[in-house]
Amino acid sequence: MxxxxxxxxxxxxxxxxxxxxxxxxxxxxxxxxxxxxxxxxxxxxxxxxxxxxxxxxxxxxxxxxxxxxxxxxxxxxxxxxxxxxxxxxxxxxxxxxxxxxxxxxxxxxxxxxxxxxxxxxxxxxxxxxxxxxxxxxxxxxxxxxxxxxxxxxxxxxxxxxxxxxxxxxxxxxxxxxxxxxxxxxxxxxxxxxxxxxxxxxxxxxxxxxxxxxxxxxxxxxxxxxxxxxxxxxxxxxxxxxxxxxxxxxxxxxxxSKLRVAFSVRSPLGSEVHQDCKEAVYNAARLLESMGHHVEEVDAPVDGRKIAKSYLTMYFGEVAAAIASLEEILGRKAVMTDVEQTTWILGLVGKATSAEEVVLSIREWDHAAYSMEIFHETYDFYMTPTTAFPPANIGELEPKKSEKLAMQVAGKLSMGGILKKAGIVEQVAENNLMRTPFTQLANLTGQPAMTVPLHLTADGLPVGVQFMAARGREDLLYSLAEKLEQSxxxxxxxxxxxxxx
Known part of the structure; x- marks a missing residue:
C-alpha cells in the first residue's frame, strides 16, 4: 500500500x-x-x-x-x-x-x-x-x-x-x-x-x-x-x-456522572514524587470539568498490612519457584542456579510458616470486602500508578554491603535468621516504596488500569491508576476511551x- x-x-x-x-x-x-x-x-x-x-x-x-x-x-x-x-x-x-x-x-x-x-x-x-x-x-x-x-x-x-x-x-x-x-x-x-x-x-x-x-x-x-x-x-x-x-x-x-475518590498518599506512608501527585491532581481537575464528582479519600485498608501480606506471598512463591526448578534440573538447586537476590528471597520463603500464609490471605479477603463496600459509594479509586518516575538503570541494585550480607547468608542458608531480623523484608519494602499503589488490586482481585496522562520536565511518562469494583472493566474502558481523547x-x- x-x-x-x-x-x-x-x-x-x-x-x-x-x-x-x-x-x-x-x-x-x-x-x-x-x-x-x-x-x-x-x-x-x-x-x-x-x-x-x-x-x-x-x-x-x-x-x-x-x-x-x-x-x-x-x-x-x-x-x-x-x-x-x-x-x-x-x-x-x-x-x-x-x-x-x-x-x-x-x-x-x-x-x-x-x-x-x-x-x-x-x-x-x-x-x-x-x-x-x-x-x-x-x-x-x-x-x-x-x-x-x-x-x-x-x-x-x-x-x-x-x-x-x-x-x-x-x-x-x-x-x-x-x-x-x-x-x-x-x-x-x-x-x-x-x-x-x-x-x-x-x-x-x-x-x-x-x-x-x-x-x-x-x-x-x-x-x-x-x-x-x-x-x-x-x-x-x-x-x-x-x-x-x-x-x-x-x-x-x-x-454519566461518576463518583471518583482519589489519593496521592502512599499506603506505606512514604514519599511520593511531585510529578506523580501532579498527574493525579490534573486528572482530578479534568474529571471535574467533565461533570464528575471528585473527592480526596483514602482507600479503607491498612497499607502496611497489605504490603506485609503481599510480601508473605511473594517470598513463598519464590521458594516454590526454586522447588519447581529442582524438578527441571533433576537435582537439588544450589545458590548459583539463580540470581543471588532470588536465592535469598527463596530462603526467606522457606522460613515462612503456613500460619503466616493463611493470615496473609485472610488480610487479602478482608481488604477485598472493604473495597467492595467502598465501591458502593465510589465508581473509581484514582491514585498515581507509581510513587516515582522511572528509576535509572542499575539504581535499584542492592548496595555492596547488602550483596555481601546476602552472599554470606545464602551460603550459610540463614533464611530463618534473615527473616527474624527483618532485613530482607525491609529491603523488599524499600523497593515497594517506589511502586506502593499497584499491589492492592492484585490482592483484592479488582480490575485496575494505568493511563498515560503526564510527562515530567525531563520528558519521562507518569501514569495515573484507576481501580473499579470487581467485574467492572467495562466502566474502566469507557472512562479510558474518554481520557484518550483529552x-x-x-x-x-x-x-x-x-x-x-
Missing part, C-alpha cells in the same frame, strides 16, 4: 488493512521484523525471536480473527508456546522448552495474532524493573538511561518503540501497570479469574497474577480482552460474568525511539 507507515497503526488498524486486503500479513510482518532489528540492539526488549514460524503463519492467516495477521510479542514467563523456550529470565531455564501451549496462548491464537518472539523479564518476574543477569537490562524508549519498569518491561519497551502494537504481559503486583506507566502506555489488569491461567495451574501467585496485554491504544486492549476472557472450569477463581463486548460498550456507552493524554508515539 502506497505511503504505508507500519508504526502509525494500532493492532486493530493493521488488522483492518489486512482484512480489506490493502496489505498482506507478510508485508506487515516484514515491517515488524525490520523495526525489531532496528531498535532491539539499543533497547534489549526481545530475547527470543520466532521469525521463521511467524513468516509461515503470516502466509496462511485466517482473516476472521480480530487481530488477524497482527504482529505480537509474548512475555517470557507463563505465556508458553509449545516447543519454544520459556526461560523466565533465568539461566536455570535456558534449555527448557514448553511442552504445550498455555491456555492464554490458545485463546490469543484464536485472534489470528502472529507471534514474533518473546520479551525480556526480570528473573521469575520478581522485580518492578527488567534487569536480569542472563540477558541484561531493557531500556526505556523515552530515555535510554532509565528502566521501562517490570516485570513486563520488555513488552512495554517493544510496544512503546513501535516494534509491535501489542505485547503479552501479566500482573501479579503491578507488572502491567508499572511498565505501562513508565513507557507511556495503556495497561489494564483484569479482574481475577477473567483471563486463563491453565493448564499447569488453577491460580498464579495465589490469584494475584493475571495475564493480558500492553498496548498504545485503549481499543486494542478492550478488543483483546473480549477475545481472551473465558470461563475456565479448572481455574480456582472466576470473575463476575460479562456477556457483552468491552470494545463495543466502550464506543457507545456514554460516561488534552492530558500523552501518546506513546512521542518518545524518541518511536520517532526514529
Amino acid at each position: 502506497e505511503g504505508f507507515i507500519y508504526k502509525n497503526y494500532d493492532g486493530l488498524g493493521l488488522a483492518k488493512l489486512i482484512k480489506n486486503k490493502e496489505l498482506q500479513s507478510k508485508e506487515v510482518l516484514t515491517e515488524a521484523i525490520k523495526t525489531i532489528e532496528k531498535h532491539n540492539p539499543t533497547l534489549n526488549a526481545v530475547i527470543n525471536k520466532f521469525y521463521e514460524k511467524a513468516e509461515r503463519h503470516a502466509e496462511n492467516v485466517d482473516l476472521t480473527g480480530t487481530f488477524a495477521g497482527v504482529p505480537m510479542l509474548l512475555k517470557d514467563i507463563a505465556q508458553e508456546v509449545a516447543g519454544e523456550k520459556i526461560t523466565q529470565g533465568s539461566k536455570a531455564f535456558q534449555n527448557y522448552r514448553a511442552q504445550a501451549d498455555s491456555e492464554y496462548i490458545k485463546q490469543v491464537r484464536k485472534t489470528g495474532a502472529v507471534f514474533v518472539g518473546q520479551t525480556n523479564v526480570p528473573e521469575f518476574a520478581l522485580m518492578g524493573i527488567t534487569e536480569p543477569q542472563v540477558y541484561g537490562p531493557t531500556r526505556n524508549p523515552w530515555n535510554l538511561d532509565h528502566t521501562p519498569g517490570g516485570s513486563s518491561g520488555g513488552s512495554a519497551a517493544a510496544v512503546a518503540s513501535g516494534m509491535v502494537p501489542i505485547a503479552g504481559a501479566n500482573d501479579g503486583g503491578g507488572s502491567i501497570r508499572i511498565p505501562g506507566a513508565y513507557c507511556g502506555l495503556f495497561g489494564m489488569k483484569p479482574t481475577r479469574g477473567r483471563t486463563p491461567v491453565g493448564p499447569k495451574y488453577g491460580r498464579n501467585w495465589q490469584g494475584a497474577s493475571v495475564d493480558h496485554i500492553l498496548s498504545r491504544s485503549v481499543r486494542d486492549s478492550a478488543a483483546m480482552l473480549d477475545e481472551i476472557k473465558v470461563f475456565e472450569k479448572a481455574a480456582a477463581f472466576h470473575a463476575p460474568p460479562f456477556e457483552g463486548s468491552y470494545l463495543q460498550m466502550m464506543k457507545v456507552t456514554p460516561v 488534552e492530558l493524554w500523552v501518546p506513546a508515539e512521542k518518545n524518541p525511539m518511536f520517532l526514529l
Whole structure:
C-alpha cells in the first residue's frame, strides 16, 4: 500500500488493512521484523525471536480473527508456546522448552495474532524493573538511561518503540501497570479469574497474577480482552460474568456522572514524587470539568498490612519457584542456579510458616470486602500508578554491603535468621516504596488500569491508576476511551525511539 507507515497503526488498524486486503500479513510482518532489528540492539526488549514460524503463519492467516495477521510479542514467563523456550529470565531455564501451549496462548491464537518472539523479564518476574543477569537490562524508549519498569518491561519497551502494537504481559503486583506507566502506555489488569491461567495451574501467585496485554491504544486492549476472557472450569477463581463486548460498550456507552475518590498518599506512608501527585491532581481537575464528582479519600485498608501480606506471598512463591526448578534440573538447586537476590528471597520463603500464609490471605479477603463496600459509594479509586518516575538503570541494585550480607547468608542458608531480623523484608519494602499503589488490586482481585496522562520536565511518562469494583472493566474502558481523547493524554508515539 502506497505511503504505508507500519508504526502509525494500532493492532486493530493493521488488522483492518489486512482484512480489506490493502496489505498482506507478510508485508506487515516484514515491517515488524525490520523495526525489531532496528531498535532491539539499543533497547534489549526481545530475547527470543520466532521469525521463521511467524513468516509461515503470516502466509496462511485466517482473516476472521480480530487481530488477524497482527504482529505480537509474548512475555517470557507463563505465556508458553509449545516447543519454544520459556526461560523466565533465568539461566536455570535456558534449555527448557514448553511442552504445550498455555491456555492464554490458545485463546490469543484464536485472534489470528502472529507471534514474533518473546520479551525480556526480570528473573521469575520478581522485580518492578527488567534487569536480569542472563540477558541484561531493557531500556526505556523515552530515555535510554532509565528502566521501562517490570516485570513486563520488555513488552512495554517493544510496544512503546513501535516494534509491535501489542505485547503479552501479566500482573501479579503491578507488572502491567508499572511498565505501562513508565513507557507511556495503556495497561489494564483484569479482574481475577477473567483471563486463563491453565493448564499447569488453577491460580498464579495465589490469584494475584493475571495475564493480558500492553498496548498504545485503549481499543486494542478492550478488543483483546473480549477475545481472551473465558470461563475456565479448572481455574480456582472466576470473575463476575460479562456477556457483552468491552470494545463495543466502550464506543457507545456514554460516561454519566461518576463518583471518583482519589489519593496521592502512599499506603506505606512514604514519599511520593511531585510529578506523580501532579498527574493525579490534573486528572482530578479534568474529571471535574467533565461533570464528575471528585473527592480526596483514602482507600479503607491498612497499607502496611497489605504490603506485609503481599510480601508473605511473594517470598513463598519464590521458594516454590526454586522447588519447581529442582524438578527441571533433576537435582537439588544450589545458590548459583539463580540470581543471588532470588536465592535469598527463596530462603526467606522457606522460613515462612503456613500460619503466616493463611493470615496473609485472610488480610487479602478482608481488604477485598472493604473495597467492595467502598465501591458502593465510589465508581473509581484514582491514585498515581507509581510513587516515582522511572528509576535509572542499575539504581535499584542492592548496595555492596547488602550483596555481601546476602552472599554470606545464602551460603550459610540463614533464611530463618534473615527473616527474624527483618532485613530482607525491609529491603523488599524499600523497593515497594517506589511502586506502593499497584499491589492492592492484585490482592483484592479488582480490575485496575494505568493511563498515560503526564510527562515530567525531563520528558519521562507518569501514569495515573484507576481501580473499579470487581467485574467492572467495562466502566474502566469507557472512562479510558474518554481520557484518550483529552488534552492530558500523552501518546506513546512521542518518545524518541518511536520517532526514529
